Structure formats: C-alpha cells, structure tokens
Amino acid sequence: MRVTGRMLFALVLAVASLGAMSQQREDSATVSEIRIGNVMPYSGPLSEFGAIGKAEAAYFDMVNEQGGINGRKVRFITRDDNSDPATALELTRGLVEKDEVLLMFGSFGTPGNLATRWYLNERKIPQLFVASGDEELSRPRAFPWTMGWQPSYKAEGRIYANYIQAYYPRRKIVVLWQNDQFGRDLFKGIEEGLGDLNRFVVVDIAFDIADEHLDTHLSVLKQSGAEVFVFAGVPSTAARVIKLAAGFNWHPVFILNDAAASIANALIPAGIENSAGVISAAFLKDPSDPAWKDDPGMKDWLAFMDKYNHPESQNNSAALYGYAAAEALTQVLKQCGDDLSREHVMQQAASLRDFQPSVALPGIRMNTRPDNYVPIKQMRLEQFDGRTWQSFGDVIETAFTEGLKR
Known part of the structure; x- marks a missing residue:
C-alpha cells in the first residue's frame, strides 16, 4: 500500500489526537x-x-x-x-x-x-x-x-510512653488495645518509648471490635494492681471501658488514644464524673469542647x-x-x-x-x-477537666521514623 503525504499527515494527526485524549484521561481533570x-x-x-x-x-x-x-x-x-x-x-x-x-x-x-x-x-x-x-x-x-x-500511631504511642516516664515512673502499666493494625502499632510505639521500662507493663490485652467480654478484660486489668491504664480503640468502646472501670471502683491514670478522645462520643456517654482526669494527645480541636x-x-x-x-x-x-x-x-x-x-x-x-x-x-x-x-508531625498532650480539654506542655514534635527513610 502506497502512503501519500496526505495520508501520512492524517495518520500523524490521529496519533497526536489519541495522545491528547490519553493525557486527558490520565490527568482525569477536565x-x-x-x-x-x-x-x-x-x-x-x-x-x-x-x-x-x-x-x-x-x-x-x-x-x-x-x-x-x-x-x-x-x-x-x-x-x-x-x-x-x-x-x-x-x-x-x-x-x-x-x-x-x-x-x-x-x-x-x-x-x-x-x-x-x-x-x-x-x-x-x-x-x-x-x-x-x-x-x-x-x-x-x-x-x-x-x-x-x-x-503515626507509633509516634502517638511513644508520646504516651514518654508521658508515663516523666510523670509516673516505675508504676505498673496495663494496656487494652484494639486487635488490628492500628492497635498493634500504637502498642508497639508504647513499647518502643518505654524501652527498658517495658517490664512495668504487667498486662496487655488485645480485644476485637465486637468484643463481648470487656468486663472480663477490665477485671483482669484491675486485679493486676496497675496504676496506669492505656486504652487504644474507638470512641464507642472507650465510653464502655471508662464506665466499666468506674463501676469496678478502679481509678487508674487513664490514657486514651486520640481517635477515641471525643467529649461527645466517648467522655459524655461514659459519664463526665467518670471521665474527668483522662489524658490524651491531639492535633485537632474537639468540636464538642466549649473552650x-x-x-x-x-x-x-x-x-x-x-x-x-x-x-x-x-x-x-x-x-x-x-x-x-x-x-x-x-x-x-x-x-x-x-x-x-x-x-x-x-x-x-x-x-x-x-x-x-x-x-x-x-x-x-x-x-x-x-x-x-x-x-502532620505534631501533637499536644491534654487532660479532660470534666468540662474541657486543658493542653499542657509544649507542642510535641514526633520523630521522623525509619519507615520514612527506607
């Protein structure tokens, strides 16, 4: 087949048009x-x-x-x-x-x-x-x-570990963490942050999101004699755990992960009197905080x-x-x-x-x-005073981790 100049021009034009269409499809923005x-x-x-x-x-x-x-x-x-x-x-x-x-x-x-x-x-x-x-x-x-x-979840866990080391050194610690990648990462961050003080973590329990045995878990944690309790989970579970701990007349230093630390979705349902004193770390304002x-x-x-x-x-x-x-x-x-x-x-x-x-x-x-x-590599420690979150200390810069350098 003989290719004329006009046919060649048409072919080039068609290829260029297809390329433009491909680019528009690639960019997916009109x-x-x-x-x-x-x-x-x-x-x-x-x-x-x-x-x-x-x-x-x-x-x-x-x-x-x-x-x-x-x-x-x-x-x-x-x-x-x-x-x-x-x-x-x-x-x-x-x-x-x-x-x-x-x-x-x-x-x-x-x-x-x-x-x-x-x-x-x-x-x-x-x-x-x-x-x-x-x-x-x-x-x-x-x-x-x-x-x-x-x-990162690990960075958040390290923040809680550093807080415990600074304010409650050599106290018995228990951790209740959600049995998924989020919970494991946060718990691992606590372990990394505590270092040699990991021996003071006397009990840690992993729970499933639909766990029906939270009361049993809380009973085990209380019997350990721990004075510091770290929770990693969702707001609805946090509310149940705080309320259960109060029902057992157990009042440890309660540290709650950021994602669960909502006044409206966790602390109020748990009871304000039960939630007063809870510690967390955050980077966003709580929309239910009157402050x-x-x-x-x-x-x-x-x-x-x-x-x-x-x-x-x-x-x-x-x-x-x-x-x-x-x-x-x-x-x-x-x-x-x-x-x-x-x-x-x-x-x-x-x-x-x-x-x-x-x-x-x-x-x-x-x-x-x-x-x-x-x-976002910064968080602030805060404590619930029964009405609002009170920030304390400076803004915490979370470290650049190995996961970012690979």
Whole structure:
C-alpha cells in the first residue's frame, strides 16, 4: 500500500489526537471538573468513622457552591467498603478505571489503603492524605504516590510512653488495645518509648471490635494492681471501658488514644464524673469542647455543619477530621493552578509549607517535602477537666521514623 503525504499527515494527526485524549484521561481533570475518589466504612464494625467521608462530601459541596477550585467544580465520588480490604481494592479499581478519578483521597483504614497501594503506585495515581496513621503508608522512596496525613500511631504511642516516664515512673502499666493494625502499632510505639521500662507493663490485652467480654478484660486489668491504664480503640468502646472501670471502683491514670478522645462520643456517654482526669494527645480541636466556642475556625465549622452536613453531627470528631483533611486537599489543588497532571498534584502535596487547618490545635502545622510524607508531625498532650480539654506542655514534635527513610 502506497502512503501519500496526505495520508501520512492524517495518520500523524490521529496519533497526536489519541495522545491528547490519553493525557486527558490520565490527568482525569477536565476544564470544568476535578474527580476525586474515596472509600469509607459507611457500614460494618467501623461505621462510626463513615462520618469522615460524609463531612468531606459536604465540604466539597461548599467548595462548589463558592465557585470550585481555580474555576473547576469538584466531583467527590465515595464508596462503602464495609472495612473489607478486598472490597476497598475492587472499589478503587472501579473509581480509577470507570469513574476516571484524578486521585484517591482520604480513604479510611490501614488494611484497605495497604491493599490498594500497589495498584495505585503502579498506575501512578495519587493516594493522598490516607485516613490512617500507619507508617507504612508514608514511605516516599518505595511508594512515591502514597501520602499519609496524621501523626503515626507509633509516634502517638511513644508520646504516651514518654508521658508515663516523666510523670509516673516505675508504676505498673496495663494496656487494652484494639486487635488490628492500628492497635498493634500504637502498642508497639508504647513499647518502643518505654524501652527498658517495658517490664512495668504487667498486662496487655488485645480485644476485637465486637468484643463481648470487656468486663472480663477490665477485671483482669484491675486485679493486676496497675496504676496506669492505656486504652487504644474507638470512641464507642472507650465510653464502655471508662464506665466499666468506674463501676469496678478502679481509678487508674487513664490514657486514651486520640481517635477515641471525643467529649461527645466517648467522655459524655461514659459519664463526665467518670471521665474527668483522662489524658490524651491531639492535633485537632474537639468540636464538642466549649473552650472553642469563640474560635473563628470553629465558628466556621459550626456554620458549615448547619448548612451542608447534619446539624446533629456537629460535635462529631470524625466529621471534623474529614473537614480538616478536605481543607488540606483543597489547599494542594489550589497550589496546582491549571496544571492538574497527577505528577504535579504529588509535587504540590510534597511542597506544603506551614499550612494550618482552621480546626487544628494552636501550633499544629502541615509541612511536607519529597522525602517527608507525614504532613502532620505534631501533637499536644491534654487532660479532660470534666468540662474541657486543658493542653499542657509544649507542642510535641514526633520523630521522623525509619519507615520514612527506607
């Protein structure tokens, strides 16, 4: 077959057009729309954290009403994975291959994010601000398309260990931790932080999320004679544990992990008189804490909840987490300007400088670099006085860990 000049020109034009179409498909952002994918446990044992995704969806509704991001509307597509990693992978594939999302954002849980990490990195699709504190999800050299958001669970555990060493040295310690990757990581951080003082951890018990034997566990812990009790779990379980301990007339120093330390969702249900004195570490404000009633950022939060989300959820700490994460992603996309290639999105995510979410505690800022994929590396110790959280001590800088340097 003889190829004429006109045929050759048409062939070149067709190839160029296909390349442009491929690039548009790769970038998954049109002139008018940015598609963002997300998976959440809207059902199943961890459904209380589905409030994160609902708040993120509402946040982008607000952004769109205000004109979008750099003139583009956001299409936030969120799916229910029922806390199942296989389902998370299947849904993520669908969001990428059928819905053609630009990136995955804020998906909840360690197992689901680990299950999708290889797939997303092989396809060079950003997996941004995952809702997990597992250090494995912040390894830029091995997985340059996956970035965490919050302080790591191990770092949080080390904070509690350091607190115990400083204020309650050589006291007997017990730990009740949720039997999953989150609980194991936090407990491991405690062990790492205590070092030689691990011998003072007299009992540790792992419990399942649907455990029906919490009263038995609490009885064992009390009988150990421990004076310091560390809990790692979800708010609903924390409420039961605090109430059970009070029922046993057991009043140790009670340390509660950040994700469970909600006045509205844990401390009030447990009974204010039972919860007074609880210690935790945090990086976001508690929306149910009256100390923030005049805070501009929290006033904006309450107005947002009234207009875009369910008013009855305005005291939900998980919803506030979603709001803060969506605010951070919006900042990244604004920094991208008109270049919404996936590579540029990752470059901007790795170039945050002292960005402070409006609902972050004072002194908490986001900073990233190409070799630093943990945006928030600071926390503050606080104690519940029966009404509000009282911060004490300086802002704590969590260390850069080996997991980030591999």
